[in-house]
Amino acid sequence: MAAYIEDYALVGDCRTAALISIGGDIDWLSVPRYDSPSIFGALLGTEEHGSWRLAPTDRDARATRRYDGDSMILVTRWETTGGIAEVHEFMPIDGERVDVIRRVVGVEGSVEFGTELRMRFDYARTVPWVLQAGDDDEPALRGIAGPDAVVVRGVALHAEDHVHRGTLTTRPGSTDDLVMTWQRSYRPDPDPLDVDAALRETREWWSHWAGRIDHDGPYRDQVVRSLVVLRALSNLDTGGIVAAATTSLPEQIGGGRNWDYRYVWLRDAALTLDVLVCHGFLHVAEHWRKWLMRAIAGDPTQLQIMYGIAGERDLPERELTHLPGYEGSSPVRIGNAAVSQYQADTIGEVLVALESARDSGLEETSMSWSLQRELLYQVEANIDRLDQGIWEMRGEARRFTHSRAMVWAALDRGVRAIRAHGLEGPLDRWERLRDKVAHEIDTTLVDPDTGAFVQYEGTTEVDAALLQLPQVGFCEPDDRRILATVKRIEQTLMVGGLVTRYRTDAGVDGIDGGEHPFMACTFWLVEQYARSGRIEDAHDLMKRACATANDVGLFSEEYDTDARRQTGNIPQALSHLAFVRAADALAGTSADG
The missing domain is CATH 1.50.10.10 (Glycosyltransferase)
Incomplete structure (x- = not known):
């Protein structure tokens, strides 16, 4: 069974992300985008629907975790009877490839880690063809399913009934890097990643953004x-x-x-x-x-x-x-x-946000204002249409107050764009419609x-x-x-x-x-x-x-x-x-x- 929802942390590369439980399981990962099919889908089932476990073999191990500063680098600290180790997990910001990195760092004593890899492609509908792709010095595993493939490097993994298992042991100051790289199956295997450089660049990218x-x-x-x-x-x-x-x-x-x-x-x-x-x-x-x-x-x-x-x-x-x-x-x-x-509020929220950007200094182009003007024409064309509302009701369409207020907001932003920024549009008509909607709300949508x-x-x-x-x-x-x-x-x-x-x-x-x-x-x-x-x-x-x-x-x-x-x-x-x-x-x- 998956962990509690609150037991998951997120690591991502601004294209997709992995959900990692405090117990060391990656139970959700879709690649190469958020809306792609999953490789690990245990979040919506069991470990047999795809997961990647990395945790101490000591059943009494205790975990605490944090993000590294303002980054999306997750640091999980494991304390066991034999020692202390950390797992640093992240996804580099690199549009050319998708990598999930799990670096195991020895802190005190020695800690034995076990890893279990269950790859289940296409929302767990496909068990991949898996083969060894490395050697004793540089172990690697390759999984292929239709258009997708992954390469897992860094630890020797051995098959047992569609599960691949391995172990590693830390010592003070030791570093072991487990790296999974997604690729199209018809492409050559990507080169091994320079994890030190990727970690440094990822930390700098997030720190610069958050700063x-x-x-x-x-x-x-x-x-x-x-x-x-x-x-x-x-x-x-x-x-x-x-x-x-x-x-x-x-x-x-x-x-x-x-x-x-x-x-x-x-x-x-x-x-x-x-x-x-x-x-x-x-x-x-x-x-x-x-x-x-x-x-x-x-x-x-x-x-x-x-x-x-x-x-x-x-x-x-x-x-x-x-x-x-x-x-x-x-x-x-x-x-x-x-x-x-049809949700009548949507255009209002879009135009409110674009006005905020305009007021903050984002210059309008002929195309950007033309688009907003066309959206306002759509508001006019559907001015009295019932809708499903912000909460996407699957019952009958209604005249929702929130939706009507957002119709008002859309027209109001059109008026303000003309008055405050000198943009072109039917000012008088939009003002009349805006005031009409406001009157409707005041008279029919107040108890x-x-x-x-x-x-x-x-x-x-x-x-x-x-x-x-x-x-x-x-x-x-x-x-x-x-x-x-x-x-x-x-x-x-x-x-x-x-x-x-x-x-x-x-x-x-x-x-x-x-x-x-x-x-x-x-x-x-x-x-x-x-x-x-x-x-x-x-x-x-x-x-x-x-x-x-x-x-x-x-x-x-x-x-x-x-x-x-x-x-x-x-x-x-x-x-x-x-x-x-x-x-x-x-x-x-x-x-x-």
């Missing part, structure tokens, strides 16, 4: 870690930003709310972009804007709410019935049916009894996504309607001191089962508290929310407050970026963090 982060205030270390995670989820080649590193980790253990988040949602990517721009990374905005132009290239009426990492459009949802799922949570899904949904915004037209329920209305400027944080909404959220959506998205038992989402508090929504409430003057409440909630991070600072999508466990996909971009926003809001207060 430019602009943040002063409480929770600085966690802010830096979260921004580093967001960078790791951003593809260095294409500019696409994935929503999470994993697929099908359940929102409720044993339930069916298991989704594939390894794609680029325009909304999540735009929100990530906004946070990165606010912390000094304007070049990331330019890279993503180019990705956006390529992804949407052609007819804007064919706009999707999500794409593949390079802008691919075909992302059909399928179930992998041979995988039992994390702790039996099935189905396991690849692809996502939400790709075909007359409580004074709170409602989730959608015709209900008195609330939705934590309403906390984004002041974030985009639809109302001030101390507006009486949002304050009434906060009161209703506190009354109906708080579970175990954290915030759920909406009441799943209200029957609006068209999905069976429930879920747990949603970390992004919890951080949105922290931000709302801070910006409306409830400073003590903001700090109290922030501390509770931050306590859900694992030992290396990773937030998942949700958190089970009863079992005190992370649930959902990890690391979740939306959780990390919402945390950074909350920390920024607290940085503007006088209270200490």
Whole structure:
């Protein structure tokens, strides 16, 4: 069985990543990209679905771990009865190849390590053809399956029933490097890697990137870690930003709310972009804007709410019935049916992020503003269309308040682009439409009894996504309607001191089962508290929310407050970026963090 979700750390190369448990197991790795088929898939089943174990043979060994400074280099320190050793694990930032490096360093005494390699290609549907490719002095193992191949170097591995095992023993100051390199099977084997140089270059790359982060205030270390995670989820080649590193980790253990988040949602990517721009990374905005132009290239009426990492459009949802799922949570899904949904909020979030970049100094080109103008024309063309909302409801389409507010935000950013930046567009028409949508929200989407915004037209329920209305400027944080909404959220959506998205038992989402508090929504409430003057409440909630991070600072999508466990996909971009926003809001207060 896979480890608890919170027991995993991430190492990545800004194209893909490996999830490594505190017990020394790589239980998830898709290559060469996040959305590629897995080589190691034990996260969604058992070790027989692919894993790579590296740990002391001493069953009483104790492990602690950390990241090396602000890098994505994971350092696990093992203490045994015979000695102490460390394992340094990372993936070099090199677009020409994909390597996973596991360096074993002797510290004190001697420690025997065992390694077990189970390669299972194509989501564990294929056991590779494996052959010895080295010699006694330089052992190497080659695994081949269809278009994919890997070479594992650094330790002699011997086969036993589709498992390859080996051992090594450390001494003080010793270094043993285990390196797995992915390649296309029809290419020659890549040269052995200079691990010393790769480690130095990887550390320098991350340190240089993190050293430019602009943040002063409480929770600085966690802010830096979260921004580093967001960078790791951003593809260095294409500019696409994935929503999470994993697929099908359940929102409720044993339930069916298991989704594939390894794609680029325009909304999540735009929100990530906004946070990165606010912390000094304007070049990331330019890279993503180019990705956006390529992804949407052609007819804007064919706009999707999500794409593949390079802008691919075909992302059909399928179930992998041979995988039992994390702790039996099935189905396991690849692809996502939400790709075909209409979500009216998406363009608003994109235009809000691009305005932030524009205000920060990113110059518009004739193509970039033309694209935004075409997106606004799409907002006009669908001005009264019902949608599935931010939470991708699989029930009937509705008039969601959050969606209407984001339609307002899209038109508002078009107006501001013309007024503040001199760009061309139908100013009067967009102003009229913006004001019409605002009037509609004020008159039809506010509960007359409580004074709170409602989730959608015709209900008195609330939705934590309403906390984004002041974030985009639809109302001030101390507006009486949002304050009434906060009161209703506190009354109906708080579970175990954290915030759920909406009441799943209200029957609006068209999905069976429930879920747990949603970390992004919890951080949105922290931000709302801070910006409306409830400073003590903001700090109290922030501390509770931050306590859900694992030992290396990773937030998942949700958190089970009863079992005190992370649930959902990890690391979740939306959780990390919402945390950074909350920390920024607290940085503007006088209270200490």
